[in-house]
Amino acid sequence: MIRTAAFLLALPTLGFAHPHIFVDTDMILRVDEEGALYEVELAFAYDEFFSLLIIEDMGVDPDGDGILTEAEKAKLFGFDVANWPDGFEGDFYVGVNGENVSMQRSMAIGLDVVDGKLVATQTRPIPFVDASLAVIRQYDPTFYVHYTLQNVSVEGPCESNVDAHDPSAGDRAVEEALKTVSDDVIDTLELGIYYADTIRLTCSAGS
Template sequence: MLAVALAFAPVAGGAHPHMFVDADLRLEVDSEGRITAIEVTWTYDDFSSLMILEDRGLDPDGDAVLTKRELAELRGFDLEIWPEDFEGDVYLRNDEATAQIGLPQATGIAVEDAKIVASHRREVEPFPAEGTVIETYDPTFFVAYTLKSVKLPERCEAPIEPVDVEEAGRKVQELVGEVDEMTFEVMEVGHLYADKARIACAASS
């Protein structure tokens, strides 16, 4: 995602966010009730998808149907720039602890309804599933994520709690007063706009 944000970095002076992404998550949980891996699927909005394809010189006929070669070239495009301190806009927290999530490996790429759908998998240092809160957000709110689904083993569930965007906006104003572009770049208030999901697992028999 960082690579995509950098590609759009010249955009400035307008209201945040600049990109909209639907996030679908699939978590792997071991027999001891610990999260061991997460697969993330990002579906980019149609305008961002168009800009990404144009920037990479793909889909020159503009029909949003990519050849196998073009899809192979696109695969992993959003993982190309991934500094060690970049958390991938996915956060798993349990009480005061935060899960350590490894680097991504691309697992899928497609273009559906003129939108890029890209997936990657990340190993997780074993982390307790029960009670873990899942959030996906860009700290600078350059990208607005909507958490669409969280898939878990049958014994676990994680209902999504959509963020109240208006309330988030009020909190930002309370923190900084007048809101402008620098608010998001400096204050990093993206977490206020995050959907949440809390994991609950049935006791194993």
Template structure:
């Protein structure tokens, strides 16, 4: 059985990031926008009994019921947003919900992860280590403050080659259950620069 027959990822999320930096150059946090794919959004509507008329739009009451559905994080889940400074992980605070919307049948949620320390040299990535969920960084990264963000796209050819090599060494019957943690290889890298 070819390694590529193992179906990963299962959920696709368009991701937008807004980095908040104080006037004095302190890293205050990241606002994260997740727009779920059509199929996953439809599954959520069905699971929660929403959009019963099937028009892809929700009433205000339905939006209130949906708000916060992805903020119930289990122990050990780090939010699939990671920040580093000089190669060391920066602790991001618990998510603070900032709303939910539905456009053309797709759910978008917004949350904020507070942080501390200097913004210069901060590196940010959005990924699921298990690659069950694929986060696609869309659009430029907005920076609220005196810094700028540059994006280095992931080397997708190298990432897929790595996956194939890892799965080739795994018996086909075990491939799904022991899928390697390769999500970071598929992540774009956002770097902050605050000089000048």
């Protein structure tokens, strides 16, 4: 989702198993009349510090007043979906029967600045999976980015059920995982899932 900023890849690791970028997410799940989940819309509000880094890196807002012109917004538009590296899943996962569904890349549809935070909106097609079987999570496997799910809504004949993660349980799981590997491979661990909320959909009969 945000790995596309070249400077982000160059940022030093300030500590392992601790996030350094914080993102609030609003999510809209779209389900058709047959009960197939076919699209997600995600609005990401990045923390003020990271927003400032992006703005400075892209060379916009030279006067530093935090107010972007339409031309400056246009320059930033799509920064979060451009040039995804190979294997990057966009920090968004839909599982069915224990397997993650392969999805196309996201498409940028909006960019704004709200209270000092960059808010980037994107849509992503989902290959028409049975909504009632879908297990949906948003997380960065490396836990460099921490997502907070603010709102989930559904357009279609289903309702969302959010099972919020337990931070204490996540901490314990991470501690146990860290005990199993040596220091030279510690950065290969995928720890973000332990801090991910889980979303399931309940669909009306006949959908």
